[in-house]
Each structure stands twice: as structure tokens, then as C-alpha cells.
Amino acid sequence: MRIGVLTGGGDCPGLNAVIRAVVRKGVSVYGHEFVGFRDGWRGPLEGETMPLDIQAVRGILPRGGTILGSSRTNPIKIEGGVDRIKENLASSGVDALIAIGGEDTLGVARQLFDRGVQVVGVPKTIDNDLSGTDYTFGFDTAVNIATEAIDRLHTTAESHHRALICEVMGRHAGWIALHAGMAGGANVILIPEKPFDIDRVCEYVESRFRTRYSPILVVAEGAHPIEGQMELQAGELDAFGHVRLGGIGEMLAKEIEKRTGKEARTTVLGHIQRGGTPTAFDRVLATRFGLQAIDAVHEGEYGTMVALRGTDIVRVGLDEATAELKTVPASRYAEAEVFFG
């Protein structure tokens, strides 16, 4: 078989580990051939390919980013996009596609499957917000980067008696904030799933200062106050209609300073959470996903996504996998709240 591989959406550590596993097993165990599509759905849409053989995947296991490149191109929004993809797949002799991506990339994969494309999905995102899988690779790396940052903020905050805010990614899910905040001993964690009460946040800040320690607040980029409490700015939209988030940390700092009279400063971790080498956990998960994805293609189980359930790698329908976002349940947030203030 000739199999196309692409990586779409925001990159994350572990993408190269998936590509390597797919190609290594595909070539050496099944004797398949591969072609890489560049920059997510832009590759099959514009027929932009690159060679993908064992030589091309040597040495990439620990490397961050993706050798295939990525983009947020949405072919469904482009007139005739799906037909162009089907034509380009046929003309490059591609029998099946492995699409590695988050909810947007896999949502497109599902629609292409409905229109006759033989596709298998692999979930990736630092946000860990895909409902079909217990974990996505990239998340553990992002949490470790954020935790290290929080540890560092603690020591400098103590020296200067400041409130320090760490803004993390995660889009509309608070998983990175919850895990990094818990691991880093944050005094307040704010997540999109639970609109925060700024009066309560300021009480936590003041109570922490009273213990002669400095408060560390972790805020997810998608967190927001109870309606009417603070004025927020609206961001731009991407090709999938998602708003570009960011800036809540700065707004929070200003509000805390205004209300408590204490100095509050913000560090936005941004794309640092997405770059660099994956943790061992993410390398193993990504490798196992890659192995299972090539098995699924070999067995003709199209329209599926590989997923982690407990410690097993299973296959779930792409429709089930992309049906809804996996957000932080109230009970998980309540565990973290025990340590607030």
C-alpha cells in the first residue's frame, strides 16, 4: 500500500515520534510505502508532498515540532476542497491517509471518511481536550514545562513579595492549568470550565500574603470571570472559527493590583509549552499511537482514531472521538481548590 501521513493544527511534542513509529513498522513489518503531506490539510489540498521513508525518520524521536510541517488550513471551508484532496490522493497513488491532529484536523478526517477517503486518525494536542482518549501526547510535556515555570516563579515571588500569575494554554479546557497548578502548588487555579469570582480570587491573594508567603496564580488562557465582573477583549478567529485566546493573565494582574494594592505581575508561557523535546511519557504514548495507527490501516479499519484507555491503546470511531470536548469535571477542580489561598 501507499500511505499518506500529515500533521495538522497546533504542533506539539511527540508528533515526530508518531511519524517514526508509523513508518518504521509500516515499512519493516508490512512492506508499505509512505508519502508525507506538508503542512496539515494544505498538503493534500495543494498536492504538496515530501519523501517519507526509514531514512527520513532517523533521529527524529526526541525532536519537537513536526518534520512534515503543520497548518490550520480547513479544506471544508474551501470551495471544492474535498474534491481536490480526493483527486490529489488519487494522482499521488495514495490508498490511505493517517491524519495526526486535534479536534479540527480529526473533524476534517471524519468528514473526508464520510466522503469515501480511507483515513485513520491519531489524537494530538497539548490541551488534552479530546473526549475519545484518556490522554493525548504533548500534554505531559506541556504540563512539565509549566510546572517548572511555576516552581521558578515561587522563588522570585517570595523575594519580592509579589503576586505572580502564570498564564498557560489549553484553549477551552483547563487541563494544563489544573495539572501544572496542582503539581506546582499554585494558590489559585483558574480554568475556563468555572467562571471565577474576582472578589474570591483577591481574598485568596490577601490570605496568602498574610501567611508571609507570596501567591502564585495559574490561569488558563480561556478562563474568564463571572459575567459583568471585568471587561474582556474579543480576539481574532482562525479558519476553524476558534478565537485566538490570551491576555487574561495581564487583565487579572491589573485587577488584583487595583483591588488589593499589592504588586501583581504576569508571565505568559505561550508557545514555550509546545516547543522542544517530548517527555518520556509522551514519546512512549506517541510511539504506541503510531504503531496502532499503522495496524489499523493495514487491517482496513478506516474512520477510526487510536486512543488511550487506561493503559491500553484502542480504536474508537472518528465521530465518537470528535463529538465533544473533554473538559475538566467539577470534582477534579474541587480537588485542587483544597489548596487555594
Ligand code: F6P
Ligand atoms: O490547541 C493547542 C493550542 O496551543 C492552544 O492551547 C492554543 O489556544 C492554540 O493552540 C494556539 O494556537 P496558535 O499556535 O495558532 O496561536
